[in-house]
Amino acid sequence: MASIWNTSSVTKVDASDAFQLPNITKFRIALCQLSVTSDKNLNLSRACSSIEYAAKQGAKLHVLPEMWNCPYSADYFSNYAEDFDNVDASPTLSMLSKAACDHGITILKAKHRKIHLFDIDIPGEISFKESDTFTAGDKPTIVDTEVGRIGVGICHDIRFPELAMLYRKRGVHIICYPAAFNMSTGELLWELVQRARAVDNQLFVATCSPSRDSGGYYTIWGHSTLVGPSGELISTSGHEEAVVIAEIDHSKIELQRKSLPLDDQKREDIYKFIET
């Protein structure tokens, strides 16, 4: 399903897309900003320890970075790839599945494939072409959990407001973006795009990045962050390895939408958002 701007028809939203408070209205989220090396087993064991730590802190939702088991560098991608249809043959899925059982948490309810591949060429600064090694996903990912309806995007997906708008229209409470922004675009844009997606759509945005010391040619910006529905920065990390534990209170969404009813103020006589 794709989303586009169009001036002649309206977004199709059914009753199940209306904003509803989830069963748990206040809970802790963990953003596990991991140091990623070329040693995959070490990456898995670090992720496992972070999940354990976060679970002990009472976190109900754990977000891991984009590329947390493999350095963000095209020459590693194919060697580190795993068969996600077979848990036993996948060291990563096996570890996550065990962690879910050990700590009584839910992992792996959906699979999101990055919709917008990161192809960039800033002369003298950075050049990267994901489309040389990856194929883009072709659908949004929405998953209902006890802590709310979650929309997923991966890194570069955050730059596309239409995806976040589509999630908003479908009743999402939190958009999670595992990510790995870089030093060239991170400082100027990373916080800006997160706050923009949150404030425009009046929902929570949670991001999680590897830490800066991660291996590979690409230097990572870090700064995993939780932003609230009025665009406020709730909690963030620096660039080093860290687990950010923060509170999500869904009543903030209701409050923000009551105080500033953007949906009612929209001028759909002038512009309309549709899904195709």
Ligand SMILES: NC(=O)CCC(=O)C(=O)O
């Ligand atoms: N891994 C990515 O998609 C990086 C996106 C990024 O840094 C950007 O500026 O966009």
